[in-house]
Amino acid sequence: MTIDVARLRAGTPGTDRVLHLNHAGSSLMAAATLQAIEAQLRREAEGGSMEAGGAVAAQVEQARADIATLLGADPxxxxxTGGVSDGWGRAFAALRLRPGDKVLVGRTEWGGNLACLERAGLVVEAVPADEHGQISLEALARKLDGQVRLVALTWAPANGGLIQPAAAVGRLVRAAGVPYFIDAAQVVGQMPVDVREVGCDVLAAPARKHLRGPRGVGLLYVRRDFADRLDPAFVDTHSAPIGPDGAVLRAGARRLESAESAPALRLGLGVAVRQALDLGLDRIRATIVQRADGLRARLAAVPGVRLQDLGVERSGLVAFTLDGRSGAEVQATLATQGINLGFNGRAYTPLDMDARGLTEVLRASVSYLTTEAELDRFVAALTALGA
Ligand SMILES: Cc1ncc(COP(=O)(O)O)c(C=O)c1O
Known part of the structure; x- marks a missing residue:
């Protein structure tokens, strides 16, 4: 059964206002998600926000349970969290690695994660890519030498359609007994995820990308037994409540949460997650693949366009450059026509950009909301720009 795109677009206020090809940056919220957020903010304004938070505590916990279902985890x-970097950074800091410890990363690792590793004084080694641009499993196996304290993988990068073989990496990393962190910013909500199959200890994702939730909220998976090893860099009344014998770290992933939160955003995330579960991640993935393939085929025929995607399996993020035009210029010109396009410099994926001699890429990222007519309009506008 295919996705009823027309019905979903009718329930998404942004789709008739912009031609949105920046779902990898932040997608368009459904009206139901927006309504859940607005309703909670109104309850806060009219009845007091602490009281309004208490009134929806069970719904927030239901959202947590639905996120667990989405990832194949337990609540x-x-x-x-507040987003990917917030979640990943909290988990990383709680690992308490020491300067000089060795960490392995894929070449497409997110720049923010690399910055955390660098600032902690760690020895960061990038595992070389294979002939498809994916992390080389042979090289990884060789590098897992008993000295490695963490393997960090960005499952799908911000600068192209590549999807890394996260489960195959997980099998090697598990066998070596090394902590395994996954940045799944570009993955959760666009394809099925099963954390047990992937074998990761930590996985971070935002609400705002393919899940189509609000900005400023995210989710973090922490494997139950692994959570015991995490010593948060800072705690509060929620993560380490003080009892008669002093502060006691909460069990499970919640030791990485903060006491203060925005229930409205968590409720919005919950609605978005339920919508993804109802649609089915296999169907979402199949629809996105079809749209992205269609877009790549169209772009390949545009004079001056160079597709920049690597990998065997590809996401809905289509990266390209246009000869003679800067990314900022293309993005700004299309914006005047109501077309939203992403554009990255080096900082988001410095290792991969440097390895490939790229200084910037444009990103047209599709969703299951994207239509063939939108792709035609976008490619016509781009063709006119290049002419
Ligand atoms: C792969 C990847 N990781 C991390 C992030 C950062 O996410 P956040 O802004 O939620 O911290 C992004 C944002 O685009 C991303 O694409």
């Missing part, structure tokens, strides 16, 4: 393994 106590899920923490709400």
């Amino acid at each position: 106590d393994e899920i923490a709400f």
Whole structure:
């Protein structure tokens, strides 16, 4: 059964206002998600926000349970965060690695994660890519030498359609007994995820990308037994309540949460997650693949366009450059026509950009909401720009 795109677009206020090809940056919220957020903010304004938070506590916990279902985890393994960097950074800091410790990363690792590793004084080694641009499993196996303290993988990068073989990496990393962190910013909500199959200890994702939730909230999976090893860099009354014998770290992923939160955003995330579960991640994935393939085929025929995607399996993020035009210029010109396009410099994926001699890429990222007519309009506008 295919996705009823027309019905979903009718329930998404942004789709008739912009031609949105920046779902990898942040997608368009459904009206139901927006309504859940607005309703909670109104309850806060009219009845007091602490009281309004208490009134929806069970719904927030239901959202946590639905996130667990989405990832193949249990609710106590899920923490709400402020986004990917917030979640990944909290888990990383709680690992308490020491300067000089060795960490392995894929070449497409997110720049923010690399910055955390660098600032902690770690020895960061990038595992070389294979002939498809994916992390080389042979090289990884060789590098897992008993000295490695963490393997960090960005499952799908910000600068192209590549999807890394996260489960195959997980099998090697598990066998070596090394902590395994996954940045799934570009993955959760666009394809099925099963954390047990992937074998990761930590996985971070935002609400705002393919899940189509609000900005400023995210989710973090922490494997139950692994959570015991995490010593948060800072705690509060929620993560380490003080009892008669002093502060006691909460069990599970919640030791990485903060006491203060925005229930409205968590409720919005919950609605978005339920919508993804109802649609089915296999169907979402199949629809996105079809649209992205269609877009790549169209772009390949545009004079001056160079497709920049690597990998065997590809996401809905289509990266390209246009000869003679800067990314900022293309993005700004299309914006005047109501077309939203992403554009990255080096900082998001410095290792991969440097390895490939790229300084910037444009990103047209599709969703299951994207239509063939939108792709035609976008490619016509781009063709006119290049002419
Ligand atoms: C792969 C990847 N990781 C991390 C992030 C950062 O996410 P956040 O802004 O939620 O911290 C992004 C944002 O685009 C991303 O694409």
